[in-house]
Amino acid sequence: xxxxxxxxxxxxxxxxxxxxxxxxxxxxxxxxxxxxxxxxxxxxxxxxxxxxxxxxxxxxxxxxxxxxxxxxxxxxxxxxxxxxxxxxxxxxxxxxxxxxxxxxxxxxxxxxxxxxxxxxxxxxxxxxxxxxxxxxxxxxxxxxxxxxxxxxxxxxxxxxxxxxxxxxxxxxxxxxxxxxxxxxxxxxxxxxxxxxxxxxxxxxxxxxxxxxxxxxxxx
Amino acid sequence: xxxxxxxxxxxxxxxxxxxxxxxxxxxxxxxxxxxxxxxxxxxxxxxxxxxxxxxxxxxxxxxxxxxxxxxxxxxxxxxxxxxxxxxxxxxxxxxxxxxxxxxxxxxxxxxxxxxxxxxxxxxxxxxxxxxxxxxxxxxxxxxxxxxxxxxxxxxxxxxxxxxxxxxxxxxxxxxxxxxxxxxxxxxxxxxxxxxxxxxxxxxxxxxxxxxxxxxx
Numbered sequence: 001x002x003x004x005x006x007x008x009x010x011x012x013x014x015x016x017x018x019x020x021x022x023x024x025x026x027x028x029x030x031x032x033x034x035x036x037x038x039x040x041x042x043x044x045x046x047x048x049x050x051x052x053x054x055x056x057x058x059x060x061x062x063x064x065x066x067x068x069x070x071x072x073x074x075x076x077x078x079x080x081x082x083x084x085x086x087x088x089x090x091x092x093x094x095x096x097x098x099x100x101x102x103x104x105x106x107x108x109x110x111x112x113x114x115x116x117x118x119x120x121x122x123x124x125x126x127x128x129x130x131x132x133x134x135x136x137x138x139x140x141x142x143x144x145x146x147x148x149x150x151x152x153x154x155x156x157x158x159x160x161x162x163x164x165x166x167x168x169x170x171x172x173x174x175x176x177x178x179x180x181x182x183x184x185x186x187x188x189x190x191x192x193x194x195x196x197x198x199x200x201x202x203x204x205x206x207x208x209x210x211x212x213x214x215x216x217x218x219x
Numbered sequence: 220x221x222x223x224x225x226x227x228x229x230x231x232x233x234x235x236x237x238x239x240x241x242x243x244x245x246x247x248x249x250x251x252x253x254x255x256x257x258x259x260x261x262x263x264x265x266x267x268x269x270x271x272x273x274x275x276x277x278x279x280x281x282x283x284x285x286x287x288x289x290x291x292x293x294x295x296x297x298x299x300x301x302x303x304x305x306x307x308x309x310x311x312x313x314x315x316x317x318x319x320x321x322x323x324x325x326x327x328x329x330x331x332x333x334x335x336x337x338x339x340x341x342x343x344x345x346x347x348x349x350x351x352x353x354x355x356x357x358x359x360x361x362x363x364x365x366x367x368x369x370x371x372x373x374x375x376x377x378x379x380x381x382x383x384x385x386x387x388x389x390x391x392x393x394x395x396x397x398x399x400x401x402x403x404x405x406x407x408x409x410x411x412x413x414x415x416x417x418x419x420x421x422x423x424x425x426x427x428x429x430x431x432x433x434x435x
Contacts, residue, residue, distance in 0.1 A: 059420045061415050156285075157288055158381070168288050171291070175295060
């Protein structure tokens with residue numbers, strides 16, 4: 001592989017992949033907490049809407065969703081999404097639905113006595129959530145969120161099919177230019193592997209930190 | 220832009236062909252991932268570190284890299300090595316291989332969950348290793364992990380559209396071809412999106428029921 005291809009396509013591609021992962025992870029986290037907390041809400045209507053959202057976005061394929069946002073939504077709404085944002089939206093919304101299940105599970109795993117203590121102290125539901133439930137539930141969510149973040153990183157490769165210049169797309173171009181399929185795809189796989197490793201490592205650190213706040217030591 | 224039912228009707232013949240191909244990938248991919256996953260799981264429990272380490276490395280690598288890139292890797296590199304498969308076969312192998320690294324973890328958890336007494340009983344009866352596995356451990360392990368395997372079948376279903384990337388004529392690719400021919404994007408893509416929900420949601424209910432029944 002010549003250095004020109006490396007500098008002009010692969011390196012910017014890695015940066016796009018990193019950006020896509022960060023933006024979609026931010027959106028997915030927001031959706032996960034919003035929908036996940038809504039699934040523990042007192043009102044049945046709120047719970048139903050949240051459950052409906054989860055089932056629809058978990059039920060369909062992220063790639064089909066991405067194509068749908070890119071090709072169907074613009075004529076329906078009359079405006080066009082930049083491919084990058086269609087991708088972030090598709091990834092964030094669908095991985096957010098998986099994340100919502102993690103949030104719901106972790107909130108439900110906090111011992112009922114903690115919730116009752118909040119009631120006894122006449123905290124409002126929002127205060128209970130913010131001061132009692134979330135600080136205990138968040139450290140429990142982190143290992144599952146770590147898996148999800150790696151899944152999300154791998155999901156970003158789908159955007160190459162929309163023509164977004166991420167590292168997979170760069171690999172495709174380099175292959176067309178040089179015909180060295182084995183080399184370029186091996187390099188690409190290694191790049192993803194390294195990125196996944198970085199995610200796993202930083203999530204471990206985050207878990208240790210949030211658990212230390214609760215006085216728990218992670219081995 | 221409005222919804223056009225006649226475009227839906229025109230898409231239907233292609234759609235059914237796509238459904239058949241999707242289901243074919245799903246069945247063969249599942250079989251491959253179940254079998255290979257068991258091989259990986261047994262390899263990871265091997266007494267020799269020369270088996271354990273390479274298997275661990277390969278499965279970690281495959282699990283942490285994108286299926287789409289693996290798909291392109293196999294699709295473009297296998298012919299260079301003189302192995303020529305159709306896009307459908309390559310895609311099915313890629314999806315089966317990718318998911319085998321997930322099912323390996325499932326098998327491992329299932330095998331670990333078999334009580335130690337069962338191993339000891341097999342030793343006490345001086346069963347040979349292959350009988351211990353085939354008659355004692357695996358039947359108990361597989362029962363426990365059936366729901367988890369079911370979840371991965373659903374995940375695999377939702378990953379089948381990736382094979383459109385190497386021009387396999389599954390549901391998404393059929394809708395892309397239809398859109399390219401008629402310039403109607405809304406109807407074919409929406410039909411395919413709904414089809415996934417219609418297959419995946421009842422399937423996940425089924426897995427949940429299975430889970431509840433096996434938990435008893």
